[in-house]
Amino acid sequence: MPERFQELEAEAILAGLRRWVEIETPTGDVENMTRLLDVVAADFAPLGASLERIPGNNGMGDHLLVRLPWGGGPGILSVCHLDTVCAPGSVAMRRNGDHFHGPGIADMKAGGYLAFKAAEHIAGLAHQPNMPLTILYTSDEEIGSPTSRDIIERLARESRYALIAEPARTDEVITFRKGRAKYRLNVEGRQAHAGSAHASGRSAISEIARQIVELDKLTDYSTGTTINVGEIGGGTTPNVVAGHAFCTIDVRFSSAEAGRAVDETILSAGPISCDVTIAASGEIEKPCLERTAGGLMLFGLAKSISHELGVSLIETSSGGGSDGNFTSAVGIPTLDGLGAIGNEWHSPNEYVVVSALPRRAELLRRMITDLD
Structure with missing residues (x-):
């Protein structure tokens, strides 16, 4: 396997991502969330991952906990939500040049899929990372994570770093959220x-x-x-x-x-x-996702990796929240906005930039392998 994602892999990544997007999962649609988590679990199964389905409650779907036992001690936590906001059938999947539109494709099924691709790529390399990777796929972030917050905070306390694959509007990452x-x-x-x-x-x-x-x-x-x-x-x-x-x-x-x-x-x-x-x-x-020394260290690493990829990475902030607010509040360094590049989330025109998928996958992969 090549050491890094190649630009030519964009269409292959998109093809895999479409499988996740085609199963529409507005918050509270337990049946479709179950179907999607079955697909996600099947994708991870060949990687030797430990998979735990955490039963949903209060009308929410299940959550899926994926553990990849690389290295030892506290490791990296990535939190990805699979619930979306648009009503089923209200957003047509379509291609428009370098943009691919679909329900929840940017926010944040693409980020969740890129986390999978990064893990898949690492699993095929000769050398494994120094730390274990935990990925939590949740079903209720769009309404404030009422049933997953306790899980997120518990996992964060067991981890050294948090990498959140929420979407970005350009080559940027988020170091602060209100x-x-x-x-x-x-x-x-x-x-x-x-x-x-x-x-x-x-x-x-x-x-x-x-x-x-x-x-x-x-x-x-x-x-x-x-x-x-x-x-x-x-x-x-x-x-x-x-x-x-x-x-x-x-x-x-x-x-x-x-x-x-x-x-x-x-x-x-x-x-x-x-x-x-x-x-x-x-x-x-x-709570706030605070701009901390630990978060800035992660941004510095991401900026260095992006420079190697020929990209000038921008540090930005957001008035909207994410599950990264919870990981930051328990005290671990958190970097957000590591997902796909796109825009117009929560609308019928939500899209990802197809050509950017490989470099965002590579950024996430390198963050996982380079942290120690």
Whole structure:
């Protein structure tokens, strides 16, 4: 086997990737996730990998744990999600020049498949890496990893490094991701007739509007904290003072300290108007993927490898989260965005750049073999 992936392998990699993409796996589609995990397990079986199917719960599919026992001691963890967001049949698989479109192809079935190809390639080499490789394929990342987070964090604590194959928009990797929190405010007022008893009513909608004004003040672009009230509701008809109202809130933050501060502020929210009650619920769902010395060491290695491949690798950040947020938060060096190059994920036009598949596979392979 050649020591590195060749550019001519792009079409062969795409052909294998299509097999995974053709089985559409929106989050919660347990039957199709089972079918896909069967295919993934069959692909890994000839490599001598240890395979463990972790049963799903709460309506989610199973997770697949792949262990390749190279080297000894704590090793490398790669986390790849196989769930997607588009409804089955809503995204047509098609070729458009160097772009191949398909449901979840970039985010992140291609990354998961490149992790397999890297492992397959390494297994065929005469010299094995110095550390074992663990790959976890999950079924629930697109909704926040509610059933896989504990598994990810446990595996991260057992590992030295985490390599996350989420997609990239160009030759780049991600060293920082914002954290995310979600909340809901419920307000109870006093319902009354808007004409004959307006003074005795207490409008929950008016209170939620005042709360939103205060929430907006928590946005601070200088620190990277943003508050978005994305949904509001309440009341019944125009001639009734609203007795109930609510809003939902998305928070993004750039440090653990900022996340805790906003969390405390929202959860302790009290009424602004008289004679109304307010109840806040929610939590921090994803901690930050911090830009750490360990992460920058991994970026330095990736940049050096990319230079050998004739590519200038870019360091970037993201306001969106991934499972890399969890691995970073438990304290292990994490490098994200190591998957396929593409764009327009979560849309009918999602695609990968076909010609870039071999060099991204090679980057991932070299990261695995060169770390010690």
